[in-house]
Amino acid sequence: MNPTTEVVHAANALTSWINGVSTEIEKLSRNVATRLEKNLVDKSKVDKTALVGLDALTREFLTRNTFAVGAGAFFATDAVEEGSRTVEWWSRQESGAIGRLDFDLTPGSQRYYDYEKLPFFSTAATTGKQTLWGPYVDYLGFEEYVLTFAAPFSVRGTFAGVAGCDIRIKDLEPLIMPNLRGIASDAALVNASNRVILGNSGLYLVGERIKPGSPDLHRMTLDVPHLGLSLIYTT
Amino acid sequence: MASPTSFEPQIYRPLPEIERADAIVDRITTAIALGLLKVGERLPPEAALSDMFGVGGATLREALGELRERGVVETRRGRSGGTFVVNQPRPQPTTIRDWFLSTSVSEIRDIGDEHSAISATTVRLACERAEAHDVDRLQELARALVLATTPEERAPADSRFHIELAVSAQSPRLTDAEIRLQEETVQQLWTPLPVPFDPESATAEHLELVRAVAQDQPEKAQKLVLEHIRRNIFHLIDAKLTLGYAQSVHDGQ
Numbered sequence: 001m002n003p004t005t006e007v008v009h010a011a012n013a014l015t016s017w018i019n020g021v022s023t024e025i026e027k028l029s030r031n032v033a034t035r036l037e038k039n040l041v042d043k044s045k046v047d048k049t050a051l052v053g054l055d056a057l058t059r060e061f062l063t064r065n066t067f068a069v070g071a072g073a074f075f076a077t078d079a080v081e082e083g084s085r086t087v088e089w090w091s092r093q094e095s096g097a098i099g100r101l102d103f104d105l106t107p108g109s110q111r112y113y114d115y116e117k118l119p120f121f122s123t124a125a126t127t128g129k130q131t132l133w134g135p136y137v138d139y140l141g142f143e144e145y146v147l148t149f150a151a152p153f154s155v156r157g158t159f160a161g162v163a164g165c166d167i168r169i170k171d172l173e174p175l176i177m178p179n180l181r182g183i184a185s186d187a188a189l190v191n192a193s194n195r196v197i198l199g200n201s202g203l204y205l206v207g208e209r210i211k212p213g214s215p216d217l218h219r220m221t222l223d224v225p226h227l228g229l230s231l232i233y234t235t
Numbered sequence: 236m237a238s239p240t241s242f243e244p245q246i247y248r249p250l251p252e253i254e255r256a257d258a259i260v261d262r263i264t265t266a267i268a269l270g271l272l273k274v275g276e277r278l279p280p281e282a283a284l285s286d287m288f289g290v291g292g293a294t295l296r297e298a299l300g301e302l303r304e305r306g307v308v309e310t311r312r313g314r315s316g317g318t319f320v321v322n323q324p325r326p327q328p329t330t331i332r333d334w335f336l337s338t339s340v341s342e343i344r345d346i347g348d349e350h351s352a353i354s355a356t357t358v359r360l361a362c363e364r365a366e367a368h369d370v371d372r373l374q375e376l377a378r379a380l381v382l383a384t385t386p387e388e389r390a391p392a393d394s395r396f397h398i399e400l401a402v403s404a405q406s407p408r409l410t411d412a413e414i415r416l417q418e419e420t421v422q423q424l425w426t427p428l429p430v431p432f433d434p435e436s437a438t439a440e441h442l443e444l445v446r447a448v449a450q451d452q453p454e455k456a457q458k459l460v461l462e463h464i465r466r467n468i469f470h471l472i473d474a475k476l477t478l479g480y481a482q483s484v485h486d487g488q
Contacts, residue, residue, distance in 0.1 A: 145341055145345075169339065169341045173339045173340060174480075177340075177476075177479075181476070181481075198340075199340075200476070201476065202468075202473060205340070205341075205472070206340060206344060207341070207344065
Protein backbone atom coordinates (compact mmCIF):
# COMPACT_ATOMS: atom_id res chain seq x y z
CA MET A 1 0.00 0.00 0.00
CA ASN A 2 1.07 3.56 -0.56
CA PRO A 3 2.33 5.61 2.35
CA THR A 4 -0.04 8.30 3.57
CA THR A 5 0.68 11.98 3.07
CA GLU A 6 1.72 12.36 6.70
CA VAL A 7 4.29 9.55 6.36
CA VAL A 8 5.71 11.11 3.20
CA HIS A 9 5.79 14.47 4.90
CA ALA A 10 7.70 13.08 7.91
CA ALA A 11 10.09 11.12 5.67
CA ASN A 12 10.90 14.24 3.67
CA ALA A 13 11.51 16.30 6.79
CA LEU A 14 13.78 13.62 8.30
CA THR A 15 15.68 13.15 5.02
CA SER A 16 16.27 16.84 4.70
CA TRP A 17 17.50 17.18 8.31
CA ILE A 18 19.84 14.17 8.05
CA ASN A 19 21.22 15.27 4.68
CA GLY A 20 21.93 18.63 6.28
CA VAL A 21 24.08 16.87 8.91
CA SER A 22 25.79 14.75 6.21
CA THR A 23 26.69 17.81 4.17
CA GLU A 24 28.24 19.42 7.24
CA ILE A 25 30.28 16.27 7.94
CA GLU A 26 31.48 16.02 4.29
CA LYS A 27 32.56 19.63 4.56
CA LEU A 28 34.37 19.05 7.86
CA SER A 29 36.18 16.02 6.45
CA ARG A 30 37.19 17.95 3.31
CA ASN A 31 38.42 20.89 5.39
CA VAL A 32 40.47 18.58 7.62
CA ALA A 33 42.10 16.96 4.57
CA THR A 34 42.85 20.32 2.93
CA ARG A 35 44.35 21.65 6.13
CA LEU A 36 46.53 18.57 6.62
CA GLU A 37 47.84 18.58 3.05
CA LYS A 38 48.69 22.25 3.34
CA ASN A 39 50.45 21.78 6.71
CA LEU A 40 52.35 18.68 5.67
CA VAL A 41 54.20 20.30 2.73
CA ASP A 42 56.70 17.52 1.87
CA LYS A 43 56.32 15.35 4.94
CA SER A 44 54.53 12.05 4.50
CA LYS A 45 53.22 11.44 8.03
CA VAL A 46 51.00 13.54 10.25
CA ASP A 47 52.91 15.13 13.12
CA LYS A 48 52.30 17.95 15.59
CA THR A 49 52.76 20.76 13.08
CA ALA A 50 50.38 19.10 10.64
CA LEU A 51 47.56 19.43 13.18
CA VAL A 52 47.78 23.19 13.45
CA GLY A 53 44.42 24.76 12.70
CA LEU A 54 42.25 21.66 13.25
CA ASP A 55 41.31 23.10 16.62
CA ALA A 56 39.82 26.27 15.08
CA LEU A 57 38.11 24.26 12.34
CA THR A 58 36.37 21.97 14.79
CA ARG A 59 35.39 24.71 17.20
CA GLU A 60 33.84 26.57 14.32
CA PHE A 61 31.92 23.39 13.35
CA LEU A 62 30.59 22.93 16.89
CA THR A 63 29.64 26.58 17.23
CA ARG A 64 27.65 26.45 13.98
CA ASN A 65 26.10 23.01 14.52
CA THR A 66 24.52 23.07 17.95
CA PHE A 67 22.98 19.59 17.48
CA ALA A 68 26.47 18.05 17.84
CA VAL A 69 27.99 17.47 21.27
CA GLY A 70 31.44 16.59 19.96
CA ALA A 71 33.42 16.70 16.73
CA GLY A 72 36.88 16.22 15.32
CA ALA A 73 39.07 13.65 13.63
CA PHE A 74 40.44 10.18 14.31
CA PHE A 75 43.54 9.25 12.34
CA ALA A 76 44.65 5.93 10.92
CA THR A 77 47.70 4.98 13.00
CA ASP A 78 49.66 4.32 9.80
CA ALA A 79 49.16 7.90 8.71
CA VAL A 80 50.62 9.38 11.88
CA GLU A 81 54.25 9.95 12.88
CA GLU A 82 55.19 7.76 15.85
CA GLY A 83 54.50 9.57 19.14
CA SER A 84 52.13 12.15 17.64
CA ARG A 85 48.48 12.59 18.53
CA THR A 86 46.11 10.26 16.70
CA VAL A 87 42.89 11.86 17.86
CA GLU A 88 41.79 15.46 17.67
CA TRP A 89 38.38 15.66 19.31
CA TRP A 90 36.50 18.48 20.96
CA SER A 91 33.29 18.38 22.93
CA ARG A 92 30.74 20.79 24.24
CA GLN A 93 30.75 20.81 28.03
CA GLU A 94 27.82 21.29 30.41
CA SER A 95 28.73 24.98 30.67
CA GLY A 96 28.60 25.36 26.89
CA ALA A 97 32.36 25.80 26.66
CA ILE A 98 34.15 23.70 24.02
CA GLY A 99 37.08 21.65 25.31
CA ARG A 100 39.44 18.98 24.04
CA LEU A 101 38.43 15.45 24.92
CA ASP A 102 41.27 13.10 25.82
CA PHE A 103 41.09 9.35 25.41
CA ASP A 104 43.30 6.61 26.71
CA LEU A 105 45.13 5.57 23.56
CA THR A 106 47.70 3.27 25.12
CA PRO A 107 47.25 -0.24 23.69
CA GLY A 108 46.94 -2.80 26.45
CA SER A 109 45.79 -0.26 29.03
CA GLN A 110 42.56 -1.05 30.85
CA ARG A 111 40.78 1.95 29.45
CA TYR A 112 42.28 1.76 25.94
CA TYR A 113 39.95 3.35 23.39
CA ASP A 114 40.62 1.15 20.36
CA TYR A 115 38.76 3.39 17.91
CA GLU A 116 40.17 1.79 14.74
CA LYS A 117 38.08 -1.28 15.55
CA LEU A 118 34.88 0.69 16.11
CA PRO A 119 32.39 0.65 13.23
CA PHE A 120 32.27 4.44 12.76
CA PHE A 121 35.98 4.23 11.89
CA SER A 122 36.36 0.80 10.30
CA THR A 123 33.28 1.07 8.07
CA ALA A 124 34.27 4.50 6.79
CA ALA A 125 37.79 3.15 6.24
CA THR A 126 36.73 0.08 4.22
CA THR A 127 33.87 1.60 2.22
CA GLY A 128 35.38 5.04 1.68
CA LYS A 129 31.92 6.47 2.30
CA GLN A 130 30.25 8.40 5.08
CA THR A 131 28.73 6.25 7.83
CA LEU A 132 26.26 6.60 10.62
CA TRP A 133 26.86 4.43 13.68
CA GLY A 134 24.51 4.15 16.63
CA PRO A 135 22.68 4.53 18.83
CA TYR A 136 25.45 3.07 21.01
CA VAL A 137 26.93 3.57 24.46
CA ASP A 138 30.31 5.09 23.69
CA TYR A 139 32.18 3.31 26.45
CA LEU A 140 35.71 4.66 27.02
CA GLY A 141 35.02 7.38 24.48
CA PHE A 142 32.51 10.11 25.20
CA GLU A 143 30.76 7.69 27.57
CA GLU A 144 27.22 8.63 26.61
CA TYR A 145 24.42 7.25 24.49
CA VAL A 146 25.16 8.73 21.08
CA LEU A 147 24.98 8.58 17.30
CA THR A 148 28.20 9.14 15.36
CA PHE A 149 28.38 10.51 11.83
CA ALA A 150 31.81 9.92 10.25
CA ALA A 151 33.30 10.60 6.81
CA PRO A 152 36.70 9.29 5.68
CA PHE A 153 39.40 11.60 4.40
CA SER A 154 42.56 10.95 2.43
CA VAL A 155 45.84 12.73 2.26
CA ARG A 156 47.44 12.61 -1.19
CA GLY A 157 45.22 9.76 -2.22
CA THR A 158 45.78 7.56 0.84
CA PHE A 159 43.16 6.99 3.54
CA ALA A 160 44.28 8.95 6.62
CA GLY A 161 41.33 8.89 9.02
CA VAL A 162 37.75 9.96 9.62
CA ALA A 163 36.20 13.27 10.59
CA GLY A 164 32.85 13.31 12.26
CA CYS A 165 30.56 14.32 15.04
CA ASP A 166 28.63 12.82 17.95
CA ILE A 167 24.98 13.61 18.60
CA ARG A 168 23.61 12.69 22.01
CA ILE A 169 20.40 10.67 21.72
CA LYS A 170 18.70 12.93 24.23
CA ASP A 171 19.65 15.99 22.17
CA LEU A 172 18.43 14.38 18.95
CA GLU A 173 14.97 13.63 20.38
CA PRO A 174 13.57 17.19 20.50
CA LEU A 175 15.04 17.91 17.05
CA ILE A 176 13.33 15.13 15.11
CA MET A 177 10.48 13.95 17.34
CA PRO A 178 8.10 16.65 16.03
CA ASN A 179 8.47 15.10 12.54
CA LEU A 180 7.70 11.60 13.81
CA ARG A 181 4.81 12.88 15.91
CA GLY A 182 3.25 14.12 12.70
CA ILE A 183 2.46 10.47 11.93
CA ALA A 184 -0.68 9.31 13.69
CA SER A 185 0.26 5.59 13.79
CA ASP A 186 3.33 4.04 15.46
CA ALA A 187 6.46 4.99 13.55
CA ALA A 188 10.21 5.05 14.01
CA LEU A 189 13.45 6.06 12.39
CA VAL A 190 15.65 2.95 12.17
CA ASN A 191 19.28 2.50 11.20
CA ALA A 192 20.88 0.08 8.74
CA SER A 193 20.87 -2.76 11.29
CA ASN A 194 17.16 -2.27 11.99
CA ARG A 195 17.79 -0.64 15.34
CA VAL A 196 15.44 2.12 16.46
CA ILE A 197 17.01 5.58 16.60
CA LEU A 198 13.78 7.27 17.67
CA GLY A 199 10.16 6.19 17.82
CA ASN A 200 7.02 8.28 18.18
CA SER A 201 5.41 6.05 20.82
CA GLY A 202 6.20 3.42 23.43
CA LEU A 203 5.98 0.69 20.75
CA TYR A 204 9.36 1.42 19.17
CA LEU A 205 11.91 2.46 21.78
CA VAL A 206 15.38 3.74 21.00
CA GLY A 207 17.94 0.94 20.94
CA GLU A 208 15.49 -1.89 20.23
CA ARG A 209 15.92 -4.15 17.19
CA ILE A 210 12.95 -4.46 14.86
CA LYS A 211 12.25 -8.09 14.01
CA PRO A 212 11.15 -8.51 10.41
CA GLY A 213 7.94 -10.23 9.45
CA SER A 214 5.10 -8.23 10.91
CA PRO A 215 2.55 -7.90 8.05
CA ASP A 216 1.27 -4.45 8.99
CA LEU A 217 4.75 -3.00 9.39
CA HIS A 218 5.83 -0.87 6.43
CA ARG A 219 9.15 0.59 5.50
CA MET A 220 10.20 3.62 3.57
CA THR A 221 13.88 3.92 2.72
CA LEU A 222 15.16 7.44 3.24
CA ASP A 223 17.18 9.06 0.49
CA VAL A 224 20.29 9.58 2.62
CA PRO A 225 23.32 8.26 0.68
CA HIS A 226 25.24 5.42 2.39
CA LEU A 227 23.58 5.88 5.78
CA GLY A 228 21.01 3.09 5.37
CA LEU A 229 18.22 4.79 7.26
CA SER A 230 14.53 4.05 6.93
CA LEU A 231 11.23 5.08 8.37
CA ILE A 232 9.05 2.24 9.57
CA TYR A 233 5.39 2.65 10.41
CA THR A 234 2.31 0.59 11.15
CA THR A 235 -1.07 0.94 9.56
CA MET B 236 51.85 7.44 26.27
CA ALA B 237 50.15 8.01 29.61
CA SER B 238 47.17 9.91 28.36
CA PRO B 239 44.62 11.21 30.84
CA THR B 240 41.22 9.59 30.57
CA SER B 241 38.11 11.41 29.42
CA PHE B 242 36.75 11.19 32.97
CA GLU B 243 39.08 13.77 34.49
CA PRO B 244 36.68 16.69 34.30
CA GLN B 245 33.97 14.46 35.80
CA ILE B 246 36.06 13.28 38.72
CA TYR B 247 37.71 16.53 39.67
CA ARG B 248 34.81 18.89 39.10
CA PRO B 249 34.01 21.28 41.95
CA LEU B 250 31.89 19.81 44.71
CA PRO B 251 28.36 21.18 44.97
CA GLU B 252 27.63 23.46 47.91
CA ILE B 253 25.32 21.15 49.75
CA GLU B 254 23.20 22.98 52.20
CA ARG B 255 22.99 20.54 55.04
CA ALA B 256 19.62 21.77 56.28
CA ASP B 257 18.19 21.36 52.75
CA ALA B 258 19.67 17.89 52.59
CA ILE B 259 17.84 16.96 55.81
CA VAL B 260 14.57 18.40 54.48
CA ASP B 261 15.00 16.35 51.28
CA ARG B 262 15.87 13.18 53.16
CA ILE B 263 12.81 13.36 55.42
CA THR B 264 10.45 14.46 52.66
CA THR B 265 11.55 11.59 50.44
CA ALA B 266 11.24 9.10 53.29
CA ILE B 267 7.63 10.21 53.85
CA ALA B 268 6.86 10.24 50.13
CA LEU B 269 8.12 6.66 49.82
CA GLY B 270 6.14 5.51 52.83
CA LEU B 271 9.24 4.79 54.93
CA LEU B 272 7.95 7.30 57.49
CA LYS B 273 4.21 7.36 58.05
CA VAL B 274 1.77 10.11 58.92
CA GLY B 275 1.36 10.08 62.70
CA GLU B 276 4.85 8.74 63.31
CA ARG B 277 7.08 10.61 65.76
CA LEU B 278 10.61 11.56 64.72
CA PRO B 279 13.41 10.80 67.20
CA PRO B 280 14.23 13.61 69.70
CA GLU B 281 16.21 16.58 68.38
CA ALA B 282 19.44 15.64 70.14
CA ALA B 283 19.34 12.16 68.62
CA LEU B 284 18.53 13.58 65.16
CA SER B 285 21.48 16.05 65.20
CA ASP B 286 23.66 13.18 66.28
CA MET B 287 22.50 10.81 63.54
CA PHE B 288 22.64 13.44 60.79
CA GLY B 289 25.98 14.68 62.14
CA VAL B 290 24.86 18.33 62.19
CA GLY B 291 24.68 21.02 64.85
CA GLY B 292 21.48 21.90 66.70
CA ALA B 293 20.99 25.13 64.74
CA THR B 294 21.10 23.34 61.37
CA LEU B 295 18.66 20.70 62.54
CA ARG B 296 16.24 23.31 63.90
CA GLU B 297 16.44 25.15 60.58
CA ALA B 298 15.50 21.94 58.75
CA LEU B 299 12.61 21.14 61.11
CA GLY B 300 11.41 24.74 60.78
CA GLU B 301 11.29 24.33 57.00
CA LEU B 302 9.40 21.04 57.29
CA ARG B 303 6.89 22.68 59.67
CA GLU B 304 6.46 25.56 57.24
CA ARG B 305 5.67 23.06 54.46
CA GLY B 306 3.06 21.51 56.74
CA VAL B 307 4.79 18.13 56.68
CA VAL B 308 5.63 17.90 60.40
CA GLU B 309 4.27 19.46 63.55
CA THR B 310 6.05 19.96 66.86
CA ARG B 311 3.95 19.42 69.97
CA ARG B 312 4.99 20.39 73.48
CA GLY B 313 4.45 18.50 76.69
CA ARG B 314 5.08 15.02 78.03
CA SER B 315 3.82 13.20 74.93
CA GLY B 316 5.30 15.91 72.71
CA GLY B 317 7.88 15.77 69.95
CA THR B 318 7.97 16.24 66.19
CA PHE B 319 5.31 14.29 64.29
CA VAL B 320 4.73 13.59 60.63
CA VAL B 321 1.34 15.16 59.91
CA ASN B 322 1.05 15.27 56.13
CA GLN B 323 2.22 13.66 52.93
CA PRO B 324 4.51 16.12 51.20
CA ARG B 325 2.67 17.26 48.09
CA PRO B 326 4.80 16.80 44.98
CA GLN B 327 4.96 20.11 43.17
CA PRO B 328 3.22 19.63 39.81
CA THR B 329 5.74 22.02 38.28
CA THR B 330 8.61 19.83 39.52
CA ILE B 331 7.00 16.76 37.95
CA ARG B 332 6.29 18.62 34.72
CA ASP B 333 9.91 19.81 34.60
CA TRP B 334 11.09 16.23 35.05
CA PHE B 335 9.04 15.09 32.06
CA LEU B 336 10.23 17.98 29.93
CA SER B 337 13.90 17.53 30.79
CA THR B 338 14.06 13.72 30.67
CA SER B 339 14.30 12.13 27.24
CA VAL B 340 12.49 8.99 26.08
CA SER B 341 15.86 7.22 25.90
CA GLU B 342 16.56 8.05 29.55
CA ILE B 343 13.12 6.83 30.65
CA ARG B 344 13.64 3.60 28.69
CA ASP B 345 17.01 3.22 30.43
CA ILE B 346 15.47 3.67 33.91
CA GLY B 347 13.09 0.87 32.93
CA ASP B 348 16.00 -1.33 31.81
CA GLU B 349 17.71 -0.94 35.17
CA HIS B 350 14.48 -1.42 37.08
CA SER B 351 13.78 -4.63 35.13
CA ALA B 352 17.21 -6.00 35.99
CA ILE B 353 16.84 -5.22 39.69
CA SER B 354 13.25 -6.44 39.98
CA ALA B 355 13.74 -9.68 38.08
CA THR B 356 16.34 -10.90 40.55
CA THR B 357 14.54 -9.41 43.54
CA VAL B 358 11.36 -11.30 42.82
CA ARG B 359 13.18 -14.59 42.09
CA LEU B 360 14.98 -14.30 45.43
CA ALA B 361 11.72 -13.37 47.14
CA CYS B 362 10.22 -16.66 45.84
CA GLU B 363 13.06 -18.59 47.47
CA ARG B 364 13.38 -16.60 50.66
CA ALA B 365 10.05 -15.08 51.65
CA GLU B 366 8.20 -16.63 54.59
CA ALA B 367 4.49 -16.83 55.19
CA HIS B 368 4.44 -13.62 57.24
CA ASP B 369 6.31 -11.77 54.46
CA VAL B 370 3.62 -12.90 52.05
CA ASP B 371 0.85 -11.65 54.35
CA ARG B 372 2.57 -8.31 54.67
CA LEU B 373 3.06 -7.98 50.91
CA GLN B 374 -0.59 -8.79 50.37
CA GLU B 375 -1.63 -6.10 52.81
CA LEU B 376 0.70 -3.58 51.16
CA ALA B 377 -0.65 -4.50 47.72
CA ARG B 378 -4.21 -3.80 48.91
CA ALA B 379 -3.15 -0.47 50.43
CA LEU B 380 -2.63 0.88 46.92
CA VAL B 381 -6.22 0.43 45.84
CA LEU B 382 -7.45 1.80 49.19
CA ALA B 383 -5.46 5.00 48.73
CA THR B 384 -7.76 7.75 47.49
CA THR B 385 -5.37 10.46 46.30
CA PRO B 386 -2.31 10.46 44.03
CA GLU B 387 -0.25 11.67 47.02
CA GLU B 388 -1.15 8.49 48.89
CA ARG B 389 -0.80 6.15 45.90
CA ALA B 390 2.85 6.98 45.26
CA PRO B 391 4.07 5.89 48.73
CA ALA B 392 1.75 2.85 48.72
CA ASP B 393 3.14 1.68 45.38
CA SER B 394 6.79 2.26 46.24
CA ARG B 395 6.37 0.71 49.68
CA PHE B 396 5.16 -2.51 48.08
CA HIS B 397 8.19 -2.75 45.79
CA ILE B 398 10.66 -1.84 48.53
CA GLU B 399 9.18 -4.48 50.86
CA LEU B 400 9.43 -7.03 48.08
CA ALA B 401 13.18 -6.41 48.08
CA VAL B 402 13.15 -6.59 51.89
CA SER B 403 11.52 -10.02 51.65
CA ALA B 404 14.31 -11.04 49.24
CA GLN B 405 16.69 -10.48 52.20
CA SER B 406 19.04 -8.26 50.22
CA PRO B 407 20.08 -4.86 51.62
CA ARG B 408 21.76 -3.92 48.33
CA LEU B 409 18.71 -4.77 46.22
CA THR B 410 16.56 -2.86 48.74
CA ASP B 411 18.80 0.20 48.37
CA ALA B 412 18.63 -0.06 44.59
CA GLU B 413 14.84 -0.37 44.72
CA ILE B 414 14.56 2.69 47.00
CA ARG B 415 16.71 4.72 44.61
CA LEU B 416 14.64 3.64 41.58
CA GLN B 417 11.38 4.36 43.38
CA GLU B 418 12.61 7.83 44.35
CA GLU B 419 13.34 8.49 40.72
CA THR B 420 9.95 7.69 39.21
CA VAL B 421 7.10 6.89 41.59
CA GLN B 422 5.82 10.47 41.94
CA GLN B 423 5.89 10.88 38.17
CA LEU B 424 3.88 7.68 37.77
CA TRP B 425 1.03 8.70 40.04
CA THR B 426 0.78 12.44 39.45
CA PRO B 427 -2.16 12.69 37.02
CA LEU B 428 -0.24 14.72 34.52
CA PRO B 429 -1.69 14.55 31.90
CA VAL B 430 -3.25 11.07 32.14
CA PRO B 431 -4.02 9.42 35.50
CA PHE B 432 -2.56 5.97 36.14
CA ASP B 433 -5.04 3.25 37.10
CA PRO B 434 -4.56 1.97 40.68
CA GLU B 435 -6.90 -1.01 40.17
CA SER B 436 -4.81 -2.71 37.52
CA ALA B 437 -1.57 -1.90 39.36
CA THR B 438 -3.02 -3.50 42.49
CA ALA B 439 -4.21 -6.54 40.56
CA GLU B 440 -0.68 -6.97 39.21
CA HIS B 441 0.83 -6.60 42.68
CA LEU B 442 -1.55 -9.22 44.08
CA GLU B 443 -0.80 -11.66 41.28
CA LEU B 444 2.88 -11.14 41.97
CA VAL B 445 2.38 -11.92 45.66
CA ARG B 446 0.56 -15.13 44.70
CA ALA B 447 3.48 -16.22 42.51
CA VAL B 448 5.91 -15.48 45.37
CA ALA B 449 3.71 -17.40 47.84
CA GLN B 450 3.60 -20.40 45.51
CA ASP B 451 7.35 -20.19 44.84
CA GLN B 452 6.99 -19.79 41.07
CA PRO B 453 10.09 -17.78 40.12
CA GLU B 454 9.54 -17.98 36.34
CA LYS B 455 6.02 -16.69 36.60
CA ALA B 456 6.91 -14.03 39.18
CA GLN B 457 9.72 -12.72 36.99
CA LYS B 458 7.47 -12.57 33.94
CA LEU B 459 4.82 -10.70 35.93
CA VAL B 460 7.20 -8.16 37.39
CA LEU B 461 8.81 -7.45 34.01
CA GLU B 462 5.38 -6.87 32.44
CA HIS B 463 4.45 -4.65 35.36
CA ILE B 464 7.54 -2.46 34.92
CA ARG B 465 7.09 -2.37 31.18
CA ARG B 466 3.58 -1.01 31.65
CA ASN B 467 4.81 1.64 34.12
CA ILE B 468 7.54 2.73 31.72
CA PHE B 469 5.08 2.91 28.82
CA HIS B 470 2.89 5.16 30.92
CA LEU B 471 5.84 7.46 31.68
CA ILE B 472 6.86 7.56 28.01
CA ASP B 473 3.28 8.31 26.96
CA ALA B 474 3.13 11.14 29.48
CA LYS B 475 6.50 12.43 28.23
CA LEU B 476 5.34 12.37 24.60
CA THR B 477 2.04 14.06 25.40
CA LEU B 478 3.63 16.79 27.54
CA GLY B 479 6.73 17.29 25.42
CA TYR B 480 5.49 16.76 21.89
CA ALA B 481 1.82 17.37 21.26
CA GLN B 482 0.73 15.24 18.31
CA SER B 483 0.72 17.50 15.28
CA VAL B 484 -1.21 15.57 12.66
CA HIS B 485 -0.78 17.17 9.30
CA ASP B 486 -3.75 17.92 7.15
CA GLY B 487 -1.94 16.77 4.05
CA GLN B 488 -0.83 20.23 3.00
